[in-house]
Amino acid sequence: MPAIAPTEGPVAVTGVSGFTGGHMVRELVHHGYHVRACLRDASSWRGRDAVQYLERLPNVEIIDGCDLFEPGSYDAAFAGCVGVFHVAAVLGNSADGQSQPKGSGNVSTDVYEGGITGTQNVIDAVNATESVKRMVYTSSMAAVRGARAASMPVGYEWSEEDWASDGVDPDEWQRPANAYARSKVDTEKLINKAADASNGRWDAITMNPAMICGPILFKAQVGQWIEQIGRLAGGLEPNWPSKYDMYYDIIDVRDLVAAHRLAAESVVDHRESAGGPRYVLHGSGGRSAIRFGTELKAIVRDAFPRFELGTPVAVNRAGEPIPIDGRAFNDMKKAKGLLGIEPRRVEETVRDVVETSIELGIIAPKLDG
Numbered sequence: 001m002p003a004i005a006p007t008e009g010p011v012a013v014t015g016v017s018g019f020t021g022g023h024m025v026r027e028l029v030h031h032g033y034h035v036r037a038c039l040r041d042a043s044s045w046r047g048r049d050a051v052q053y054l055e056r057l058p059n060v061e062i063i064d065g066c067d068l069f070e071p072g073s074y075d076a077a078f079a080g081c082v083g084v085f086h087v088a089a090v091l092g093n094s095a096d097g098q099s100q101p102k103g104s105g106n107v108s109t110d111v112y113e114g115g116i117t118g119t120q121n122v123i124d125a126v127n128a129t130e131s132v133k134r135m136v137y138t139s140s141m142a143a144v145r146g147a148r149a150a151s152m153p154v155g156y157e158w159s160e161e162d163w164a165s166d167g168v169d170p171d172e173w174q175r176p177a178n179a180y181a182r183s184k185v186d187t188e189k190l191i192n193k194a195a196d197a198s199n200g201r202w203d204a205i206t207m208n209p210a211m212i213c214g215p216i217l218f219k220a221q222v223g224q225w226i227e228q229i230g231r232l233a234g235g236l237e238p239n240w241p242s243k244y245d246m247y248y249d250i251i252d253v254r255d256l257v258a259a260h261r262l263a264a265e266s267v268v269d270h271r272e273s274a275g276g277p278r279y280v281l282h283g284s285g286g287r288s289a290i291r292f293g294t295e296l297k298a299i300v301r302d303a304f305p306r307f308e309l310g311t312p313v314a315v316n317r318a319g320e321p322i323p324i325d326g327r328a329f330n331d332m333k334k335a336k337g338l339l340g341i342e343p344r345r346v347e348e349t350v351r352d353v354v355e356t357s358i359e360l361g362i363i364a365p366k367l368d369g
């Protein structure tokens with residue numbers, strides 16, 4: 001199996017101004033790698049913020065101008081690399097309808113094509129080298145757990161053998177609302193096919209994380225779930241994806257990037273493992289889904305007893321409780337068994353989101369009483 005090691009040559013990471021990408025670079029540097037950090041635009045505020053952080057790390061080469069929608073823009077970054085960690089995607093802060101100057105201008109098209117067209121450009125850059133042996137792709141639980149979730153028995157544990165597209169009406173699957181899940185499913189398949197077509201020159205492994213949370217390294221990383229946990233600790237109600245209560249399916253970003261690295265270094269035959277070369281990453285320290293307005297709030301209250309906390313809305317206009325479905329039960333058994341990942345406790349993850357949100361000046365908690 002084409003496992004990689006830090007002594008064999010540099011590795012590249014895409015999407016390094018993002019939450020996972022920034023942590024991926026940090027993880028690799030701490031384990032002795034020379035990292036080519038691929039950035040889309042070093043002159044954007046997110047780019048500048050990321051560069052300021054990344055320049056403090058040893059053995060990091062920042063490669064600017066790497067845009068998923070620009071063919072050839074990863075060629076220089078990947079030349080001579082032994083591994084590629086493909087983390088970038090059009091989502092969150094980058095899927096706001098204004099942040100894709102080379103995209104189509106339509107958010108759901110860009111979300112989908114950021115995966116397909118963008119990853120084809122990444123694959124072409126891998127194929128243009130003679131050195132890359134392995135690609136690790138950051139997919140999502142959105143590619144695993146789909147519309148069938150509502151009809152599955154309570155307690156069903158999602159595994160690498162599940163695909164979000166399974167049993168979904170084809171017209172329903174094409175709806176813009178499914179652009180992200182569809183992008184992740186189709187991109188995984190695209191990568192696996194390209195790896196097969198390389199005739200053993202390189203292989204591919206996919207990571208399927210749930211909601212990625214953990215310490216914030218620089219301000220540009222704030223968005224999505226970590227922003228909402230910060231808002232809770234800062235006394236505000238959530239504002240994304242809505243103000244309503246819901247379950248949080250957390251994976252710590254540090255465990256996730258460690259899983260990426262361990263998969264890249266592993267001599268396991270990932271393709272022959274159950275469900276193929278993909279790994280579910282969800283089930284923090286034995287706890288799976290956590291209700292935001294009650295359980296997650298209790299974790300924050302225990303860690304920061306003097307903070308006045310925000311509350312998501314849990315009732316409708318008539319004062320009736322809003323039914324909340326979508327509780328997930330996962331334990332990342334395959335990642336634990338084959339990669340040796342032992343996820344940290346979710347209490348640590350949540351506390352670190354809040355502490356770093358305060359330290360970076362993202363939130364200013366009000367004190368109770």
Ligand SMILES: NC(=O)c1ccc[n+]([C@@H]2O[C@H](COP(=O)([O-])OP(=O)(O)OC[C@H]3O[C@@H](n4cnc5c(N)ncnc54)[C@H](OP(=O)(O)O)[C@@H]3O)[C@@H](O)[C@H]2O)c1
Binds near residue numbers: 020139
């Ligand atoms: N966040 C989650 O809870 C979650 C859950 C499951 C899976 N994932 C997956 O995990 C990966 C990382 O997610 P994240 O939440 O860490 O992302 P993030 O913080 O939103 O970062 C996304 C990164 O992708 C880059 N990017 C966006 N459009 C690009 C383009 N056209 N060309 C090149 N780079 C581009 C962004 O660069 P700019 O700063 O220049 O925009 C940023 O560096 C993604 O593949 C995502 O689908 C995330």
